[in-house]
Amino acid sequence: MADISGHVTIEDVARAAGVSVATVSRALRGLDNVAQSTREKVEAVAAELDYRANPAAAQLATGSSRTVLVSVSNLAGWYCAQVVGGAEAVLSEAGYETKVMGVAGVEARQAFVEQALRMSKSVDALILVDIRLEPDETEALRGSDIRVATIGNAYPGLSSVRPDDISAARLAVDHLLDLGHTRIALIEGMPEDPMRTEVSWRRRDGYEQALARRQIALDPDLLQAGYFSIDGAQEAMLRLLALDEPPTAVFAISDEMAMGAMGVIRESGRSVPNEISVIGVDDHPVSQTVGLTTVRQAPAANGAIAARWLVDDLAADECNLYTREVEIDLIVRETTAPPCS
Amino acid sequence: MADISGHVTIEDVARAAGVSVATVSRALRGLDNVAQSTREKVEAVAAELDYRANPAAAQLATGSSRTVLVSVSNLAGWYCAQVVGGAEAVLSEAGYETKVMGVAGVEARQAFVEQALRMSKSVDALILVDIRLEPDETEALRGSDIRVATIGNAYPGLSSVRPDDISAARLAVDHLLDLGHTRIALIEGMPEDPMRTEVSWRRRDGYEQALARRQIALDPDLLQAGYFSIDGAQEAMLRLLALDEPPTAVFAISDEMAMGAMGVIRESGRSVPNEISVIGVDDHPVSQTVGLTTVRQAPAANGAIAARWLVDDLAADECNLYTREVEIDLIVRETTAPPCS
């Protein structure tokens, strides 16, 4: 911490140690063709001078930046923050730095691949979380020289990790069905393209499948968009309550939306779960405190998995295609109960 | 998106456009000493070749990386995620990339400044959120050539933005006092050093001041560490309920902790707010859904403010010292009421 020496270069170290810059470079990076005594001297001098290699120079020479970019749809949201946190932990552990980029809104989405490609020179790999890719974009990414892994969505030729969303949704809906509900609402993400994420429609698929198995007809009135936001879910719930025949249970595809819905239900004077059951997905940290029944997913672990793949491939100079579907569990708490009859 | 050309360099563009690399460099960066016709030709060629400047090379030549690092104590937590999100939005808007680094745990904390300094060559500025600095570390940072801004804490010679935590805490406690409570518990962050953040003790100061003004003696039993986590707060609440004379109100210095406490209170069969009032700070998105009374702070805005300072200074090639204390508001909802007597 002592020296604040503006700019100590490898040359300064070489001079002070009485060796060539090549030797300094080798010694400091731990290459094995360096005499032990030389290495020690170089290390001592480097430490004394408080030398730190300039990564830009190293990158220019080697072509590797030792940083990975994680692009997320909503940097500040719980889900994305978890993924970023999980990824960053393994990356920094492995000696990589992590860059983040938020891709919010349609315009950002449009420019995204272009921007990612531009950054491809300053990044060794890319983790894409919950960003929907068009086929030509998938193609462009696959053709570029950076490795990519996606979380939440899966595309041909790209590594991906995601929960089995269809099963997750069926688990939730079956739970409600088992309790005796038949009028089950779905609060989903985006109603339709262009930002609509795969997660949303996969969970809807699960919802539809679960109902179909029990011969329950789909009622379009019970499908409401909540846009993955609390506000959106609150409005969706308001619409559901205004129905001639409101649902007796609601499945929201995120815990935050489930909590938003619960708030609205209670404000309307109805009780959860006695009059309306609510179930979410995530197992958000506060869900436990409000007793929300949910389907757990562990986004931090997903981020860590993707980061691990990338780091391993980078270290081995390989480029494998990995895919992983992670398990989900139903966590029954106090917001679900049989319908009151 | 067409070309996946592994490596188009400035030289390729120069050759194709029939000019020198110097001219390409000037034209593409919009410098003004370039003939309009030349610029157009160069731009056309660059676009056709899908050329993107290698940032590492630019950085080596200019010394600037156009990226800023934001270091946070808990990347995955709501508060930090908000700050990062707010900062990233203004940074990317201004053409900067953002790196993140989690500094969790004591070991990471120890190595932190060293690491930040090492990264100082690949970063133009640093935003430090809720990381406690020792005087010599502050000194080292101030002496380095990167600009730094801190959020949550303030240090001599470094720019900082933070809420007026003392007032925030007083606002919360006064609210409880005004309702008639006198036995008010505090669930704080870390009980003591080394990771204890300034926020925690500032809010405790506010708590103590508010009580002192009303001549209410401090009861050490009512002070419990919640470690800024839900689990921690739940345990703290359990200890409070086990007291011979439990509190009639609790002030938790974060909403998540407040919600954790609420859960425990309700599980114990007591009602909120009838038997025990609860107030938090943050205005976390789900707080609204559970009706939690709180003191609002806007971490995303703080991140944006700090980022804006840095970007402006960088653009103007200045290095100003900014400080800002942001306003906080009391949001009264349904978890606070007069004590039952």
Next chain:
DNA sequence: CTGAAAGCGCTTACAG
């Protein structure tokens, strides 16, 4: 085991 030298892809005085 070590050094001299070329090269990575830009930017920026310096001439013209």
Next chain:
DNA sequence: CTGAAAGCGCTTACAG
């Protein structure tokens, strides 16, 4: 307005 050339600070064959 434009070009030739030096330089940014590393790494890596290539010799020895």
